[in-house]
Amino acid sequence: MRASWFAGLAVLALTGCATLSGDAPADRYLAKGAYDARDHLGPPPAKDSPEAEKDRQIFLATRGLKDTPRWSLAQADNVEENVLGAYACALGYTPTRQSNPKLAAMLLRMSRDVRSAVTGPKLKYRRPRPYLSAPGPICVKRSPGLTLSPDYPSGHATWGWSVGLLLAEAAPDRAEAILARARGFGESRVVCGVHNASSVEAGRKNAENLFAALWSSEAFKADLAGVRAELDTARAAATPPDPARCTAEANLIGAPLL
Secondary structure, three states: OOHHHHHHHHHOOOOOOOOOOOOOOOOOOOOOOOOOHHHOOOOOOOOOOHHHHHHHHHHHHHHHHOOOHHHHHHHHHOOHHHHHHHOHHHHOOOOOOOOOHHHHHHHHHHHHHHHHHHHHHHHHHOOOOHHHOOOOOOOOOOOHHHHHOOOOOOHHHHHHHHHHHHHHHHOHHHHHHHHHHHHHHHHHHHHHOOOOHHHHHHHHHHHHHHHHHHOOOHHHHHHHHHHHHHHHHHHHHOOOOOHHHHHHHHHHHHOOOO
C-alpha cells in the first residue's frame, strides 16, 4: 500500500459489525479502536506448506501472461487512483469527480478506513512478496518500496473489492458485473506477480470484514444513500463506454487464470 494511492484519491477518492467507541473523525467512518482487521483476518499459508507451494506454482504459471492483453489490463489496474474508470464497463458509464462528487468524496473517506485495515495485517504477518523467492517478470517496476510492503493481504485487492462492494450497493442492478470486475481487479495482482493468490483472496475477505463494520457508521449509511441517488441521476444522463472495450474486458476477467 503506497502513499501515492491516497494522494491520487485526494485528486479524485466475515464478521459481525463493530460497535463504534465514539464519534469517528470527519475524514473516515470508523472511530479509532472500533475495528481492528488483525482480529478478523487469519494468517497466510505457512512456509513450505501445500498451500504455499500452490501459491508458488500459480506465480510461476502466470509469468507466461507477460505481454498479453491480460498483462496490460493488470498494469492498468495497478494505478489505484483510476479505480473508477476500471468499473466503467461494469457500471455502464464512467463516473468522474464532476458527475459524481459524492461518490468521489465517499471513496476518499472510506479509503482511510481501508488503509488501516490493510496496514495492520500486513505488519502483523509480514509475508514477503512472491517475486522475491521465485524467478519471473512482474508487470511493474521493482522498487524498495514495493519490496518492503508485505504481501498479505493485498492492498489493491482489499481496495478494489471495497469499492466493488460499495458500487454494488449503490447500483444493485449492476451488482453481478461490478463484483466480477472487483474479482478481476484483485486477480490482476496475481497476473502482475506482486501478490500471491492467497494474499489476493485475503484482500477480498479483508474488504468484506471491513465493509460489515462500516455499516455500524451512521455517516456511512447516510453517504451511501446520497451516492445511490447521485449514481442513478448520472447513469441516466451518461454515454455508455465503448462496447468493444467492454466485451474485450469481460472476456479477459472472465477467463480463468490457469
